[in-house]
Amino acid sequence: MSVDSPILEMKSITKRFPGVKALDDVNLNVQQGEIHALIGENGAGKSTLMKVLSGVHAYGTYEGEIIFNGSLCEFKNINESEELGIVIIHQELALIPELSIAENIFLGNEQQKNGVINWSETLVKTIELLKKVGLKVDPEEKIKNIGVGQQQLVEIAKALSKDVRLLILDEPTAALNEEDSENLLNLLVELKEQGMTSILISHKLKELLKVSDSLTVLRDGQTIQTYHLSSQKITESIIIKDMVGRDLTNLYPERKKVIGNEVVFEVKDWSVYHPLDPNKQLLHNVNLKVKKGEIIGIAGLMGAGRTELAMSIFGKSYGKKISGELYKGGQKIKLNDVSEAIKHKIAYVSENRKDYGLILIDSVRKNLTLSNLKKVSNKNILNMNDEIVEAESIKTKMNVKAPSIEQVTNHLSGGNQQKVVLGKWIFTDPDLLILDEPSRGIDIGAKFEIYKIINELAEKGKSIIMISSELPELLGMCDRIYTLCEGKITADVDIDEADQETLMTYMTQSWRS
Incomplete structure (x- = not known):
């Protein structure tokens, strides 16, 4: 691998949404055949940058240039980026539970002639792909019958079926146990040895330092630093300081323990x-x-x-x-x-905030007060003024980073969504x-803030x-x-x-x- 052979250059990428600049003059340089880690707090711009690269945010909606394999690219949709071999695997897997592994792998890329699917060819190719990712399962098994770790491997097999040249993985180990995480990381190293280039997004610093060749840190929509791990000795504390802009001397804040009998x-x-x-x-x-x-x-x-x-x-x-x-x-x-x-x-904050914790299409205000509407109602009639006052108070206490309480919750980063879920249940004033x-799927800075909130609740006798x-x-x-x-x-x-x-x-x- 030569440092003079980048497969991807993203130059001066700037992306604006109403009221916020999500990316501000970001630069990313990925070398051919390397695993390049991309890290930053929730809301730092990682996912937005990858959506620009993959065409989800189409050319014309951002400023800057994308040069892939030496050619200037102006992707108008995700199909155009996939045609060139750029494939992204999102944290929320895009598999259909009721379809088989083979059907999922070739969905939208069916092995067909004149509109008729060749199932024999589909199964043969599926077996080859599963062997490549080290997954020993029946290709006709339904997705719903296999574990999350195996589903992640199916997603990679699906990417490989598209002649992938650059594989982007967004938090691939977030929902995996240690064994499945280890297997997945080993597979990425094997694919690298075969010439595959990968961009790996994760909050798990130990994993990134273990398998990555280079690492780029984003903070507040800007490129902070890129490290070449083979020639630079980088520690977790250095990366954390780059991510949050300050030292976190203790990942777990101290708590004044007041435990009753x-x-x-x-x-x-x-x-x-x-x-x-x-x-x-x-x-x-x-x-x-x-x-x-x-x-x-x-x-x-x-x-x-x-x-x-x-x-x-x-x-x-x-x-x-x-x-x-x-x-x-x-x-x-x-x-x-x-x-x-x-x-x-009694309150319960689910591990799946998007399905069980939030109404993503609703505002921060509505989500924060939803679990205790009686507190902001009079004779079953919602008092909007009271709701606004309470929602603003919780937003401030939880340090939810949003332009206003009217922000649609789906537009918040993962860490801020988690604060909204926690705030929603704290609004019920629970004893338990x-x-x-x-802290699943959120960055170190947001974790620290949530740990502080948990400690404060315990100190108050919760x-x-x-x-x-x-x-x-x-x-x-x-x-x-x-x-x-x-x-x-x-x-x-x-x-x-x-x-x-x-x-x-x-x-x-x-x-x-």
Whole structure:
């Protein structure tokens, strides 16, 4: 690979939206056959830059030049960029669950003649592509029947079917466990060795430093720095300072712990069965307690039952044949639906903010007040003035970066969307807040702000249950950590006795054995 052979040059790219300059004179230079990391806080302009490159933001809607493989490009849509071999895989996978793997891979690129699909050729080519990405599954298996890690590999196979020359991956490991993440990164290295060029967008600095050849940092829509990792010794702290414009000496803010003796919430012998398969038990006699002002963590591998536990507790939002008892303040309670859970001052922030946490086409104002409309209503009539005052107050407290509370929520960055979800539930003034992957898919700066909010809630006496796939996050934030394996609690570990190795041992320690 020569430093004089760029496959991509983006020069002085400027992109404006109403009221905001999303990209301001951004430059990006990607060499042939390298993995080039693109990093920055949510809202830094990474996704916008890639949308300009791929033609989602058409030529004429931005300023600057795109030179790909030595030629000036003026893409008017994504089809034109794909014809030249530029393929982007978004964080939200674009697969159709009810179609087979083969059908998904060649959707829009069907192996056909005179309008008739050649299924034999489709299957043969699918098998070749799956072999290339290391996926051993039946090509006729439906997408809905395979895991998220396997679906990510199907997306890459789909990209390879289009004779891809530049592969762009937006947060490809955000929803993957450690093993699937490792497999995906190894595949990118293998593809690089075969001559593939990739742009990798991620918030996971360790991953980027492990596999990338070059790394470009964006901040506030501007290019801050590009590092060539083979010749420069770069640390996580250097990148973080570039990203946020300041030092973050501690990724997890200090908290003044004021944990009471009172057990605010208790789960006893909680069992849950699968909603579609009444014979499949997902949770087995789960017991846990949370004290006033305490942050407890729930650690478990993918499929252990973490989200199922949270949702089944929160008004039986998930599962069938649910049994067991719930206690709040020592009193037995029944939560048969979400409204009863809210009435008992219990809130749940879903891991999937876009599907379960927000109404993306609505404003920040409406999303912030949605969970407690009674507070801004009189005799079931919404008081708009009260709603505006409350929404402005929450926006300020949560430090939501938006031009106004009337901003459409879909236009916010991931970190600011997460703050809106959290603000929405804080507006209900809960005693217990269940947080399911509260920092997934957001940058380090936004994580730090959300951690501070969680700590402030605990200091005010709120009880927190925190679910996370990232063990360092649980170790940095929690007072105690429960481990979950195959639907059963396997340990209750005090934070002073917890480390990653101990937790992983309990997370993989099957209670059935």
